[in-house]
Amino acid sequence: MSSIQTYTQATPEAGLKRALGMSRPDIIHEMNESGLKGRGGAGFPVGGKWNFAASAKSEKKYIICNADEGEPGTFKDRVVLQEHADLVFEGMTIAAKAVSAKEGIIFLRGEYTDLREHLEATLARRREQKLLGRDILGSGVDFDIRVFIGAGAYICGEETALIECLEGFRGEPRNRPPYPVNTGFNGHPSVVNNVETLASAACIMGKGADWWKTMGTAKSTGMKLFSISGDCAKPGVYEFDLGVTVADILKEVGGEGAKAVQVGGASGRCIPPSEFARSIAYEDIPTGGGSLIVFGQQRDMLDVLENFMDFFGDESCGQCTPCRVGNLKLLEGVKLLRAGKCSMSYLKELCALGETMQIASKCGLGQSSPNAFLSVVTHFRDEIMGRTFSQA
Amino acid sequence: MLMTAHERLAGEIRDLVQKLGRNRSSLVPILQEVQKQHHRIGTYAMQVIADELDIHPVEVQSVVSFYAFLDGKPQGKFVIRLCRTISCDMNGKKRVARQLENDLGITFGETTKDRHFTLEWTNCMGLCDQGPALLVNDRLYTKVTPEKVHEILEECRRTFGVHATERKEAHLA
Numbered sequence: 101m102s103s104i105q106t107y108t109q110a111t112p113e114a115g116l117k118r119a120l121g122m123s124r125p126d127i128i129h130e131m132n133e134s135g136l137k138g139r140g141g142a143g144f145p146v147g148g149k150w151n152f153a154a155s156a157k158s159e160k161k162y163i164i165c166n167a168d169e170g171e172p173g174t175f176k177d178r179v180v181l182q183e184h185a186d187l188v189f190e191g192m193t194i195a196a197k198a199v200s201a202k203e204g205i206i207f208l209r210g211e212y213t214d215l216r217e218h219l220e221a222t223l224a225r226r227r228e229q230k231l232l233g234r235d236i237l238g239s240g241v242d243f244d245i246r247v248f249i250g251a252g253a254y255i256c257g258e259e260t261a262l263i264e265c266l267e268g269f270r271g272e273p274r275n276r277p278p279y280p281v282n283t284g285f286n287g288h289p290s291v292v293n294n295v296e297t298l299a300s301a302a303c304i305m306g307k308g309a310d311w312w313k314t315m316g317t318a319k320s321t322g323m324k325l326f327s328i329s330g331d332c333a334k335p336g337v338y339e340f341d342l343g344v345t346v347a348d349i350l351k352e353v354g355g356e357g358a359k360a361v362q363v364g365g366a367s368g369r370c371i372p373p374s375e376f377a378r379s380i381a382y383e384d385i386p387t388g389g390g391s392l393i394v395f396g397q398q399r400d401m402l403d404v405l406e407n408f409m410d411f412f413g414d415e416s417c418g419q420c421t422p423c424r425v426g427n428l429k430l431l432e433g434v435k436l437l438r439a440g441k442c443s444m445s446y447l448k449e450l451c452a453l454g455e456t457m458q459i460a461s462k463c464g465l466g467q468s469s470p471n472a473f474l475s476v477v478t479h480f481r482d483e484i485m486g487r488t489f490s491q492a
Numbered sequence: 493m494l495m496t497a498h499e500r501l502a503g504e505i506r507d508l509v510q511k512l513g514r515n516r517s518s519l520v521p522i523l524q525e526v527q528k529q530h531h532r533i534g535t536y537a538m539q540v541i542a543d544e545l546d547i548h549p550v551e552v553q554s555v556v557s558f559y560a561f562l563d564g565k566p567q568g569k570f571v572i573r574l575c576r577t578i579s580c581d582m583n584g585k586k587r588v589a590r591q592l593e594n595d596l597g598i599t600f601g602e603t604t605k606d607r608h609f610t611l612e613w614t615n616c617m618g619l620c621d622q623g624p625a626l627l628v629n630d631r632l633y634t635k636v637t638p639e640k641v642h643e644i645l646e647e648c649r650r651t652f653g654v655h656a657t658e659r660k661e662a663h664l665a
Contacts, residue, residue, distance in 0.1 A: 172615065172620075173577070174620075175618035175621065177618070210559075211618065211627065212618065214630055248520075248521075249524060251523070251524060266517060266520075267516060268517050268520055268555065269516075270554055270555055286517065328621070329579040329620035329623070330579055330582060330620075335620070366578070391620075393620075404578060407576075407577065414615065417558075
């Protein structure tokens with residue numbers, strides 16, 4: 101189904117072998133050079149994160165792989181874990197060497213429990229091959245990885261909520277700072293990286309930062325995995341260089357003639373056809389987790405919005421008011437629009453509420469949940485106002 | 493010697509704590525295992541876990557109530573979770589949902605009286621290119637049609653009764 105060329109073509113363990121022979125600052129320098137940014141959605145520079153954790157002083161440090169892929173429309177990490185688990189573990193081991201961590205945890209979401217057996221088997225084989233455990237490949241580096249299964253909460257994709265869950269608490273995000281690179285799991289410095297980020301880091305160590313920079317744009321280097329679903333002929337996981345336009349992707353997946361594309365999952369933005377020529381890169385349309393949901397001409401954008409707002413209302417952890425109450429208010433608003441009973445002045449108030457949530461929410465969930473609402477109201481106003489009952 | 497259900501449960505939990513570690517970080521794995529074995533985490537189980545980990549029972553309860561895969565109420569032996577997110581929705585989730593309700597005689601959020609099946613919604617399971625998708629305990633079914641619902645339920649039902657067959661499940665702890 102999928103075709104992740106870059107990962108298939110990577111020489112197994114080339115990155116790890118090279119990293120084991122390098123000094124810690126050199127590994128971090130290589131990551132900085134590559135310009136690789138976190139592929140989970142937030143886009144934090146990987147080299148920077150590793151550097152903070154490396155310079156933190158502590159007896160214990162952790163490398164945590166964030167496999168809590170919960171963003172609606174995103175499934176690339178599931179495919180990576182299924183087909184390229186070795187590359188992910190290789191990336192974790194390289195990170196461990198870079199920050200001198202001894203323990204790794206892969207936080208696998210509860211919905212992906214079926215992958216556990218495969219991951220445990222891969223870890224066991226790597227231990228036998230001396231790629232994990234004591235004295236990895238005779239380099240003196242000790243590192244091992246265990247699997248932790250999540251218990252079903254979208255919010256645990258947020259790194260501090262993930263750590264709360266690991267520690268045995270409700271998955272409620274913490275105030276940042278302090279960041280996990282200083283005060284992470286059980287108070288120790290922890291690097292939390294997404295599945296794809298770690299696999300790509302392993303490829304970069306294998307082939308060098310210069311090779312990585314031949315792909316993508318100057319500000320958004322490298323390739324990125326995209327999860328594509330919805331109204332298109334060939335849904336699935338695709339690999340594109342960053343900077344690719346929405347139109348190019350639609351052509352590749354057989355989704356031409358779409359009415360709209362949701363980029364970045366439910367927390368991303370809804371793009372109308374007039375903007376399909378824009379490119380997906382950190383400097384233009386943010387990638388988010390790299391998901392594209394294609395909506396055909398027959399789709400009602402209010403159906404879509406109601407589905408998204410339902411989701412956020414359900415998954416908000418309830419800690420802060422803008423997110424807890426705001427998402428429900430937006431959901432009510434969508435229902436009013438569907439019934440054709442929303443005045444323009446109330447719609448403007450809802451938009452102002454959305455903007456407040458973006459500023460005032462504590463974590464990424466509430467800060468990004470109004471995106472879909474605001475972009476649909478901006479681009480599809482003609483379609484959503486003044487509905488008669490037959491349409492709703 | 494006669495052993496009450498409570499004593500047996502407490503014994504099981506003590507064994508789990510022994511195996512997974514007597515610290516707060518073991519709380520979620522312990523709860524997951526109790527949920528898997530008993531299809532619920534009752535107040536008594538919460539009390540024993542709290543005693544073992546030396547925390548207040550309300551702490552345990554607050555964690556149980558937070559996560560979708562942990563439940564204080566009794567659940568069926570098979571928990572069916574249908575994805576309600578947009579891609580599965582556009583691929584015909586509503587008809588699958590209707591058929592599940594028809595075949596089980598319950599609505600979403602309910603458990604059958606024989607405690608065999610619980611029907612629940614779930615958010616995106618990462619199978620958006622193969623929807624509608626559903627999860628039965630931890631096994632995945634993709635491209636589910638209303639017609640296939642019956643087959644899936646029959647596969648579960650075969651594990652009950654005189655001629656019961658095993659159904660493989662992944663292990664948690």
